Each structure stands twice: as structure tokens, then as C-alpha cells.
Amino acid sequence: RLCTSPGQLRGNTYDYIVVGAGTAGNVIAARLAENGANDVLVLEAGVSNEGVLAAQVPFMGPTLTPNTPYDWNYTVTPQTHLNGRTFPFPRGRILGGSSSVNYLVHQYGSSADYDRLARITGDPGWAWRNLRRYIDRHEKFVPPADGHNTNGQYIPSLHSTRGILPKSLPGFSHGIDARVIATTQELSAEFPFNPDTGGGDVLGLGWVQSSIGDGTRSSSATTYLNSVINRRNVDVLVNAYVTKLVRTGTVGGKPSFRGVQFANGPQSPTTNVFARKEVILSAGAFGTPQILQLSGIGDRAELTTKSITTIVNNPSVGKNMSDHVLLPNNWRVQGTESLDNLLRDPVAFGAALDQWQTSKTGVLSNGVTNHLGFFRLPNNSPIFATTPDPASGPTASHWEMIVSNFWINPAVPQPATGSYLTLISALISPTSRGTLKLASNNPFQAPLIDPNFLATDFDRYAMRESVRAVKRFAGANAWSDYVIEPVGDLAAQTDEAIDAYVRSISTTVFHPVGTASMSPRNAAWGVVDPELRLKGAEGVRIVDASVWPFVPNAHTQGPVYLVAERAASIIRGY
């Protein structure tokens, strides 16, 4: 049942309590609740996704963040290596979490990411050959909104049509699609066509796959949570802001945290609920380490400065954050086939929305890109003389290119006139690591989020070379009668000038991970063991993006879904 106040709960004790009805949390809740013998409570700080139009219409996804009621509305600390700039760092605060507000790209990453995860944790169960099995129950490949012939745009045998989450190829074609594909032929050595990353081979550029079915967003709320929400053994409470885990005793010499405290807001009374079996923390890469630290689980030196009594001293909590850096590269282009006028003209947008509401088709049934690709720096790049290759493996990537048929630039508003092409370049194998720290012991105060972007020579080198590469892409003959000129400092040529350009507008792709990292069972570092149990404590598991020790070669919802599916199997005991 969906509950809106604590008084509606069936009691104060459940078998499992899931903190955060986000991407991973809803997988856990649904898979546990499929067994009618399990009594499950899900606590979510945000509101219901029901009736939120922008959470249904794919192209409107970007209007859900930042500065809305569906976002935690975080801002990063001043970024030392980005001219001291700050910028928003969105996170979904709504049933479905970030899967309800994200940009819908749906992929899993490189097989090397999972094999590296298995190596790091010492658990072969995280290797690709094992994890890929979960694709079968997770995804449900469906035709695109426009019903076009998808031959050659993906490899059906790599996908499942039996899972729970509808996904599809682009449901609206753009004039530039043919130019993108032509460039993969013209510059095939540098930008080869990749027919499908679903088998774990990410290198090259291909058609995007998105968490969209019937022209509508698929989130963990519309799929996993909806599949169980009417069951008698599930309570889902919205507006429930978890303030800390509550220690309930000592088991096997370790502090046990089977209690969860929450409140509606800073002025509201707190309520405690208890788990007979386990608490599963799925509050995301920022919420999870924040709650851990508020509960006295973290670096003693830091907790003491916040007047929090340390119960589990673990300096790894909130450290090791990695994320993809986003650089929006814009070109001015000919004609009117870009979507810029649609975004400027309320009448045109209204007509597109009418079409979506009538038939779930048209430009709004699509996400923000039809093509993206993953690429490596050349093996003989001088940077490898000083930095070991940080990619997950020789078939994994260093950077990504995302093609958009309109102006995207979080740092610079859309110009009032003109048509644009955006080739986002993103750093995929960062060596910088950031932190999530408490600002105070007030659970309602936003944490200090420092992704520490571009702190290393490698990261700056890779971004610089990605700028040169996207310029080669846009310089192909396929674009010669379309692209007019680069916008602003994208024209830079020297290392110094390109670095200055990168520093001036880079931000996040919204993929933070690693703040409650998995590690081998007995390792002195890390926050959870390979079965996702909180180290040094009892009764708690963590299942969300924070357990990924490094950011994979993918937009992160897919890797989070696969980890959550395996976690559910581990918790259920098969």
C-alpha cells in the first residue's frame, strides 16, 4: 500500500525495511515482496511519482531537475580544478528516485567493469558472465514509439523481452541521424559503428537504448514498485525522511542497527521502526553515506567534529566518490532541423505535447540523444608514460561522446536565436576521487558534496583529447553542409586554451558512485562486503550506486539495476 503518513503503517516492525524507494530500493522491495511471507516497509523522503507529467514524458525529463520539488537540489562545493565553480548536482527525490528524473539512457557498461568488480571484491559472482543473467529478468525490450524498422540498430539476441522494465530504441528520428551514421563510416578507424553495447562491448558509437516503453518513461517506480504496491505485505511511506539508523543491540560482538528513525521534516516528531531481518539502505550515493555518518558510522575524526558519537569507526564512509565529468561542446548549425526552436516556442511545444498525450509519439516520446559512443585514448598517448591506464580493461573506454540535436549546456543558457549541435564529451575512467561529508549533525542540512573533478593529470589530459576528438567528428565531410562554427572557446587549439575551456564549463553527468564501496570481506578499506553487508555492524545491507567501487562504462542506472537484482537474490538466498 502507498501510505502518506506514519499513522497508516500496519505497525512498527517489519521483516525488511528499505530506506529509499529509488532505483535500487524498489528492486529490493519488489523482489523481497514477491514472496508473500516477507513483510516489507519502504521509506521514501520524496513524493509519489503518480500524476507527475514530466516524469512520464521522456523529453521533459530534464525539466525535473534542478530546483524543483522532485530534486534534492544539491550544489557541489567549490571545485578547485574548475575555477572554483559550484553547480547543481541533481538527485531524484520522488518514488523511483533518480530513475524517475534521469535522462533515460539505459545500458550496462563494459564486461570489463564487472570483471574488475569481481577482481576488486574477490567475489566471482560479480563477474559479467554471472551478472549478465540478471538482464533477463530486468529488461523487456519493446518496439520504439514510432514503430520504425530497427534492423541493424541493435542485436536482439543480447536482450530480453521477458523482464520487468520496458526499454527501446529511439522513438523519433532526427535529420542529423544519417550524418552521425555516415561519420562512423567516413571516420571508421576513430569512430567505428557499434551495433549494441548490451553484450559488454562498449567501444564505438551506436543507437541509444532508453528506459522508455510505449513512448513513456520506465522508472523503478512504474515497474518494480508498481508490481507489488497493492500487495498486503508491502507498505510504502512517502514524505518519510530517514534521519538515522537506530542501534538495537549487539549481535556476535558487533553493533546491530535494526532500527530506522524518520520524520516528515525538521519540525515534525520522529518515528522509529524496526526490522526483524534486515535494514536495506538504498538512499543513493549521497543519501546512504549521509545516513551512515548521522548514525555514528564513519570516520571517527570527522564525526567527532560534528559532535556525533562514533559507533563504527570506518574512514571509508563517504570517500572514494567517482563520477563522469560532462563537457558540453556546442556548434552553430544551418537550417531549422535542430530542436532549438521547439524549446523556444511554447506553441510548437504545446503541439508536441498534444501529440504525446494523444498517441505517445512524436519528438517528446524520445530522450535527449539518439546516438552515443565510448572511445579510448590511443595506446601510445604520452599520458600513459606517467599514469597506468585507468580503464577497466583494454576493451573499456576513457571517454564518451553523446550527440544531441539542440543546445545542451548546463553552464550557458540556450541562445535566443540559432540552431545548434551538441557533442557532449564525458570522462569515463576518472582517476580523481571525491568525498561526501556531513556539514553538521543536523540530518536536514545538505551534506558537503565534493566530486573533486579533474584533480589529476590523467583526467585533464583525457578531457583535452576528447575535445580534439569531438572536433574531428564534427569536421567530417558528413557535416560540411550543416556545421557552421564552434561556439565560444570550443575553438581553442592549444593545450592551455583547451584546458581553460574545459575548466570553465565542465559539470557532472550525474553518475556518482563509490561512497559506500564494496571491498573484499576482510579488507581494511571499504564499507560493505561482497554480499553488501555493512562492515563492522550487523543487520544492515547497502544496495545502491554507492557500492560500486568505481564508475563503470555506462550511464549508471543499468549497472545499479543489475547490482540490485543480484543483491535481491543474495538476500533471498538464491
Ligand SMILES: Cc1cc2nc3c(=O)[nH]c(=O)nc-3n(C[C@H](O)[C@H](O)[C@H](O)COP(=O)(O)OP(=O)(O)OC[C@H]3O[C@@H](n4cnc5c(N)ncnc54)[C@H](O)[C@@H]3O)c2cc1C
Ligand atoms: C538528472 C539525472 C540524469 C541522469 N541521467 C541518467 C541516464 O540518462 N541514464 C542512466 O543510466 N543514469 C542516469 N542518471 C544516473 C542514475 O539515474 C543513477 O545512477 C541511479 O538512478 C542511482 O540509483 P540509486 O538507487 O543509487 O539512487 P536513487 O535512484 O537516487 O535513489 C535514492 C532514493 O533514496 C531516497 N532518499 C535519499 N535520502 C533519503 C533519506 N534520508 N530518507 C528517505 N529517503 C531518502 C531518494 O529520495 C531516492 O528516492 C541520471 C541521474 C540524474 C539525477
